Structures are given as structure tokens and as C-alpha cells.
Amino acid sequence: xxxxxxxxxxxxxxxxxxxxxxxxxxxxxxxxxxxxxxxxxxxxxxxxxxxxxxxxxxxxxxxxxxxxxxxxxxxxxxxxxxxxxxxxxxxxxxxxxxxxxxxxxxxxxxxxxxxxxxxxxxxxxxxxxxxxxxxx
Amino acid sequence: xxxxxxxxxxxxxxxxxxxxxxxxxxxxxxxxxxxxxxxxxxxxxxxxxxxxxxxxxxxxxxxxxxxxxxxxxxxxxxxxxxxxxxxxxxxxxxxxxxxxxxxxxxxxxxxxxxxxxxxxxxxxxxxxxxxxxxxxxxxxxxxxxxxxxxxxxxxxxxxxxxxxxxxxxxxxxxxxxxxxxxxxxxxxxxxxxxxxxxxxxxxxxxxxxxxxxxxxxxxxxxxxxxxxxxxxxxxxxxxxxxxxxxxxxxxxxxxxxxxxxxxxxxxxxxxxxxxxxxxxxxxxxxxxxxxxxxxxxxxxxxxxxxxxxxxxxxxxx
Numbered sequence: 001x002x003x004x005x006x007x008x009x010x011x012x013x014x015x016x017x018x019x020x021x022x023x024x025x026x027x028x029x030x031x032x033x034x035x036x037x038x039x040x041x042x043x044x045x046x047x048x049x050x051x052x053x054x055x056x057x058x059x060x061x062x063x064x065x066x067x068x069x070x071x072x073x074x075x076x077x078x079x080x081x082x083x084x085x086x087x088x089x090x091x092x093x094x095x096x097x098x099x100x101x102x103x104x105x106x107x108x109x110x111x112x113x114x115x116x117x118x119x120x121x122x123x124x125x126x127x128x129x130x131x132x133x134x135x136x
Numbered sequence: 137x138x139x140x141x142x143x144x145x146x147x148x149x150x151x152x153x154x155x156x157x158x159x160x161x162x163x164x165x166x167x168x169x170x171x172x173x174x175x176x177x178x179x180x181x182x183x184x185x186x187x188x189x190x191x192x193x194x195x196x197x198x199x200x201x202x203x204x205x206x207x208x209x210x211x212x213x214x215x216x217x218x219x220x221x222x223x224x225x226x227x228x229x230x231x232x233x234x235x236x237x238x239x240x241x242x243x244x245x246x247x248x249x250x251x252x253x254x255x256x257x258x259x260x261x262x263x264x265x266x267x268x269x270x271x272x273x274x275x276x277x278x279x280x281x282x283x284x285x286x287x288x289x290x291x292x293x294x295x296x297x298x299x300x301x302x303x304x305x306x307x308x309x310x311x312x313x314x315x316x317x318x319x320x321x322x323x324x325x326x327x328x329x330x331x332x333x334x335x336x337x338x339x340x341x342x343x344x345x346x347x348x349x350x351x352x353x354x355x356x357x358x359x360x361x362x363x364x365x366x367x368x369x370x371x372x373x374x375x376x377x378x379x380x381x382x383x384x385x386x387x388x389x390x391x392x393x394x395x396x397x398x399x400x401x402x403x404x405x406x407x408x409x410x411x412x413x414x415x416x417x418x419x420x421x422x423x424x425x426x427x428x429x430x431x432x433x434x435x436x437x438x439x440x441x442x443x444x445x446x447x448x449x450x451x452x453x
Contacts, residue, residue, distance in 0.1 A: 002312065005309060009317070019204060019263075020204050020205035020254060020258050020271070021267075021268045021271040021272050025317060025321035026328060027265050029327070031329045031330065031333055032341040034341055034344070040352040040354075052353070052354040054353075058353055059353075062190070063190070065264060065415075068353060072261065073262070074261070113347070114340065114341065114365055117343075117361055117366075118365060122348070
């Protein structure tokens with residue numbers, strides 16, 4: 001029994017395949033530089049100002065791992081436009097938004113995360129994957 | 137409260153150095169396994185109830201499904217009523233398994249339900265790792281005689297005669313699973329990150345990354361992330377300590393100070409991750425993950441006097 005359980009737990013390591021409940025436990029195991037690409041969605045006002053949305057509006061979850069992971073998957077699968085419309089619908093009814101939000105953008109931003117954490121300017125690059133109007 | 141055999145110190149091998157390395161030799165009283173059933177059950181049921189809205193929300197999702205674990209058997213998302221039914225059924229089975237009612241059935245239903253829910257939750261593009269360990273522990277408990285003591289089953293049936301190893305082996309197996317999962321996590325850092333992970337600034341960058349990710353997603357980053365990221369020199373030490381703690385997990389099987397020292401170090405590591413990155417692993421943070429290493433039945437048998445009022449009333453009659 002012990003050998004079987006040990007073998008089962010080590011199998012994902014041997015074949016390098018993460019799963020559940022057997023896993024390679026790769027959390028935070030990759031090396032990470034100071035510059036990192038982050039996916040998000042942001043609100044755009046009629047005047048062109050941008051602001052952050054919320055975890056719930058972007059991904060219907062309070063878990064940043066889930067929100068970022070699902071948005072990254074949507075962008076990777078070519079579903080950014082669809083995701084953008086879903087976020088825009090939620091943004092329309094979001095009490096935390098400014099009144100004059102007219103659009104939502106799904107973006108990948110490259111930041112110097114160490115600089116950002118210490119209060120310095122951090123944005124290196126921004127790619128807009130989708131832009132959609134917020135329903136009135 | 138129990139009809140199982142009384143605690144027998146001669147069967148208490150968990151404290152003896154080295155005995156847990158030989159899993160089949162480990163003996164334990166039935167109350168120890170029962171206490172693990174209760175702790176793991178209370179934790180998991182509370183976790184399900186607190187995260188109930190998150191699991192219910194899964195039923196509304198239609199796109200982006202990539203089956204993980206047992207959810208990979210599905211062709212696509214299931215109906216929302218199925219999610220809610222499995223959720224309610226798992227909570228009900230969890231309550232029954234925790235109090236030890238029809239444990240042979242409810243223990244399995246609880247473990248399988250939790251496996252299904254956690255698999256389904258991780259099937260939307262982001263595999264989460266918060267639930268692996270307690271799902272594995274629930275599976276061990278499901279097939280163990282965990283309701284021979286301190287349970288409704290034990291109240292309504294004749295005492296069951298089993299060897300101390302019958303109760304000690306599942307606990308040793310659960311402890312072994314804890315050890316292996318931490319070692320695998322340590323190996324992953326060396327495998328995917330290499331020595332750079334230990335010697336470089338990767339850990340600092342992970343902390344900064346977690347704060348930035350929350351920030352751009354509209355969340356609130358840890359208030360201490362910024363100040364600690366700016367501290368130079370400490371991060372390679374913290375990274376080396378992290379990998380050392382994970383790879384050194386087998387020392388917990390030695391018992392005594394080795395075990396408690398490792399548990400304290402592992403808990404401190406998780407507390408640091410929570411404080412600096414706002415990423416919480418509740419099962420080890422609430423110490424339930426480490427329960428199989430200890431004589432946990434003493435939480436009840438050695439309870440403080442103010443919890444013994446019922447005993448005093450009974451003895452006065």
C-alpha cells in the first residue's frame with residue numbers, strides 16, 4: 001500500500017505532468033525576472049482615462065490566481081473578444097465604476113514588478129487584445 | 137462518548153524515533169485516527185461552506201473548460217444544478233463523515249465529492265494547489281476504520297476489535313503523504329528553477345509579482361510587500377530556507393523535536409507566503425495538515441478542566 005501510494009505520488013514527477021490530486025507542485029517554482037507580463041482588463045472613460053476594474057468584474061472570483069489564469073487562457077485560446085464583452089456587461093452593473101466608463105480593454109502589460117512594488121514607474125509595454133463597449 | 141477500546145500506552149508508537157519510517161509497524165489507538173477524521177472533516181466542511189459561493193458560481197460557466205483530474209472524464213461543463221447537487225451532497229456527506237455516521241459510505245462520498253469539486257474548480261485554465269493535500273487525506277480516511285471511536289457509528293454498534301496498526305497505518309500514510317508532497321514541491325523548485333531559484337532574486341520577484349498581479353486586477357496587495365521587496369540580501373537566504381524546509385520534510389517522521397521543529401518551520405513558511413503574497417494555504421496554516429504527526433487524541437483526552445464539566449456532573453451522580 002505504502003509503495004503504491006508513493007509510486008502514485010511520484011508518477012506526476014516522473015512524467016512531468018501536473019494534475020489533481022496528484023501533482024508536481026510547481027507553485028512559484030519557475031525562475032522569475034524583474035520584468036513580468038500580466039494580463040488584466042481595464043476601464044476606459046469617454047475622456048480616454050483608464051482605471052482598474054475589480055477581481056469580481058474581471059473574473060467573477062475573489063482569487064487572483066483564478067482570475068488571471070482564466071483570462072490568460074482566454075487570450076491564449078483566441079477568446080479575448082468574447083471575454084471582453086462578458087467583462088463589459090459586468091462592468092455596466094458594477095457599483096464601483098465611474099459613471100462615464102464607455103469601454104473595457106483586455107490587455108497584457110509588461111511591468112518591472114520590483115519597481116512597481118517599491119513605488120517606481122513600472123510599465124514597459126502594453127498589448128491590447130480586445131476593446132469593447134460597455135452597454136448603456 | 138466512545139465504545140472503542142480505551143487508550144493503551146503500549147500501542148503508542150508515534151513518539152518513538154524512527155518508527156514511522158516503517159509504516160506497517162506503527163500502532164495507534166482508535167481515538168487518534170478518530171480525531172484526525174474530526175479535524176480533517178471540520179476543516180473541509182468549513183472550507184466548503186466558506187467557499188460555497190465560489191463553487192456555486194462554477195455552475196454558471198460555459199466557456200474555457202479544460203478538464204483536470206476526474207473532471208477530465210467530462211466532455212464539457214455540467215449543468216449548474218449538477219454542481220449545486222454535488223456541492224450540497226458533499227457538504228452533507230462531510231458532516232456525516234465528521235460525526236462518524238455511516239462512515240464507510242459517507243467517508244467515501246465525502247472524499248470523492250471533494251475530489252470532484254476541486255477537480256472541476258481547477259478545470260478553467262488555472263490548476264490550483266490549495267486542495268490537493270486535504271483531498272488526499274480524505275481519501276486515506278475514507279478507506280480507514282476512522283469511525284471506530286468518537287463517532288455515531290461506535291455508539292450504535294458493538295466495539296470492534298482491531299490491531300493498533302489498523303489505526304496507526306492510515307495516520308502514518310497520511311504523514312508520509314505530507315512529507316512526499318513537500319519534498320516534491322522542493323524538487324520542483326530545483327527542477328524548474330534550478331540553482332538560480334535558490335541563489336538569485338527569484339523569491340523577491342515572486343513576491344513583487346504577486347503584489348503587481350493583484351494591483352492590476354483591482355485587488356489590494358499586501359501592505360508589507362513593497363517594503364520587504366526593497367530589502368536587499370535577504371531573499372537568497374529566504375529562498376534557500378524555503379527549499380531546505382521542503383526537502384527536509386522527512387525529518388518530521390523522526391518524531392520529537394525534529395518533527396516539531398520541521399512543522400514550525402513549514403508553518404512559518406506558509407505564514408510568510410500569506411503575509412507577503414496574500415496567498416493562503418489554509419490546510420497547513422490551520423495545522424490540520426500536520427495532525428497525523430501527533431498524538432492528537434490528547435486534544436480531547438487532555439482537555440482543560442473547564443471543558444470537563446460534563447464528566448464532573450456524571451461522576452457526581
